[in-house]
Amino acid sequence: MRKEFFINCYYHPVTSAIGQCKYCQRGLCPECAAVVDDVLACKGRHEDEVHQLEQLTARNLFQAKRVRSVYMRNAAFYGMVGAAFAGFGWWQLKWLGLQAMLFIALGLFLLYAAAANYFEGRKYK
Ligand SMILES: [Zn+2]
Numbered sequence: 001m002r003k004e005f006f007i008n009c010y011y012h013p014v015t016s017a018i019g020q021c022k023y024c025q026r027g028l029c030p031e032c033a034a035v036v037d038d039v040l041a042c043k044g045r046h047e048d049e050v051h052q053l054e055q056l057t058a059r060n061l062f063q064a065k066r067v068r069s070v071y072m073r074n075a076a077f078y079g080m081v082g083a084a085f086a087g088f089g090w091w092q093l094k095w096l097g098l099q100a101m102l103f104i105a106l107g108l109f110l111l112y113a114a115a116a117n118y119f120e121g122r123k124y125k
């Protein structure tokens, strides 16, 4: 049992609350509570506000997912190009010498960028 459910209805101080309004955090009894998008709101008072709050949260989640996918796409791209450069440099090392080292360095740098993007993307869930 969570602590907030021991409070009484804000509008009926003698009735115990079943939950809280997501907008104003006041206790609500079954008579005063309206269910909006799976959460409680003061009936006839904060239904619109709670609906807007929920819309906002849903949009944030959607955006976080988008940011994450951009990071993951960057990570995949850098990883692929980096591996190609490093592989090419490694393969050409015998013939190109120092020039091949530059390819390897560039490849490693891109692999590092890929890892950085990957870990940054993991922050967004
Ligand atoms: Zn009430």
Ligand SMILES: [Zn+2]
Pocket: 021, 022, 023, 024, 025, 026, 041, 042, 045, 046
């Ligand atoms: Zn309210």
